[in-house]
Amino acid sequence: MxxxxxxxxxxxxxxxxxxxxxxxxxxxxxxxxxxxxxxxxxxxxxxxxxxxxxxxxxxxxxxxxxxxxxxxxxxxxxxxxxxxxxxxxxxxxxxxxxxxxxxxxxxxxxxxxxxxxxxxxxxxxxxxFPFAKKVVNIASCIVNLMSPHTKWKAIHLRIEDELKNFQEDPNADFENHINNQISQTLNMISAPDLSGVYLATGIKEGKYNKIVQMITKKLPHLFVANKMSILKDQPKLLNELNTLSLEEQALVDWLVCLGSPYFAGPHGYSFAYLAGYMRHYRGLDKESTQLWPGYQPLWDLWFPRI
Missing domain, CATH: 3.40.50 (Rossmann fold)
Known part of the structure; x- marks a missing residue:
């Protein structure tokens, strides 16, 4: 044998x-x-x-x-x-x-x-690649709920407090990181014809609401949602989402980023880069995906977009 x-x-x-x-x-x-x-x-x-x-x-x-x-x-x-x-x-x-x-x-x-x-x-x-059905179903519903907005973009907003564990300098000013991420996000959603934004993030509700207020204050015409808020009128799916582990919920966000007409996120994080990798090989227009610095060269060496 x-x-x-x-x-x-x-x-x-x-x-x-x-x-x-x-x-x-x-x-x-x-x-x-x-x-x-x-x-x-x-x-x-x-x-x-x-x-x-x-x-x-x-x-x-x-x-x-x-x-x-x-x-x-x-x-x-x-x-x-x-x-x-x-x-x-x-x-x-x-x-x-x-x-x-x-x-x-x-x-x-x-x-x-x-x-x-x-x-x-x-x-x-x-x-x-076949992702789990229950996760795919929730992500597909979110994409459908966002689709009435004539032009919308998914944004990977990586500002969870857990990032402090990965800082080379534990005393570094984490607020500067948050402000930089928010500034980059605002730059990526400032196009006048953009009508909706989906925030792929694991931040808690209070922090999320503050971010939404900052965005809508500067861009009041934008519809802003995350996975929890957009499913508030879909109680069955919201309950299914809440029963998922945090990594499964992150997969919901990631699949929405794959299915959105436009996507932007920080290149240095595997979440954003791998979304860009998948979008590239799915044949989406190059201009529909934006990965901003800092640059992480290893992603391109390990999983190159040819």
Missing amino acids: SIILYFKYRPEKNEGLCNQLMAIFRIIGETLYHSKQGNNVGIILNDFQTRLSSDTVDFNTNFSKISFDSFVDVNKLIQLLSKENILVRRPEEIDNTNQQNVVFCNRFPIRSMTQVESKETGLFIANN
């Missing part, structure tokens, strides 16, 4: 949604490569992780495991990858004696990829 080379995702400490998605996309890229080389390959599904609190500095130990199914429609993934001769297995389906045939992956590259391979992988993922 031929040996099967399995690839398995292993989460890094404090990884949020899009770093985890990058790891899964990495695994798919690797298995596609090895399958095309004629090797027997498979993917072993593994748990994801989610934050237990949002917009707080209590971050370092505040994670919990969540099922792979939280992000991914596993049945569709099995069907999709079987066409590429790639097996998909849950951990309990794998004989523990064969663990030496498992390659553990995260978002970091484990080999050099050609530009052709990077493009083929990007197109495959962006146009085929």
Whole structure:
């Protein structure tokens, strides 16, 4: 019997949604490569992780495991990858004696990829990857609710207090970061023909309301919403949203960013860059996606937009 080379995702400490998605996309890229080389390959599904609190500095130990199914429609993934001769297995389906045939992956590259391979992988993922149905349904509803606004843009607003954990200087002025993000956001939504803005953010209601007041004071013609506010008249969907883990709720935001006619966000964060990556390979107009500095060169090296 031929040996099967399995690839398995292993989460890094404090990884949020899009770093985890990058790891899964990495695994798919690797298995596609090895399958095309004629090797027997498979993917072993593994748990994801989610934050237990949002917009707080209590971050370092505040994670919990969540099922792979939280992000991914596993049945569709099995069907999709079987066409590429790639097996998909849950951990309990794998004989523990064969663990030496498992390659553990995260978002970091484990080999050099050609530009052709990077493009083929990007197109495959962006146009085929099956996200969890319950998350897709909520995101699709939000996009539909935003669509009456003739021209609207999704904005990734990354100002949650948890960012303080990642600052090189813990004494740095976090208010300067917030003000810079808000200033950039205002620049990105100041076009006179823009009628609606969707804020993809994990900030709490009080902080969100203050941001909305700042935006509408300067741009009173704009309709401004986030996932909670736009679903207020959809009690069933709002209840479904509230039952999701924080990473699943972030996935709702991220899928809205993928489905919006226009998107902008800070290049330095994986959430915004990976949204730009997916939009690029879905063939959306280049001008519809804006990623502002600071620049994070590693994203372009790890997941290039060819």
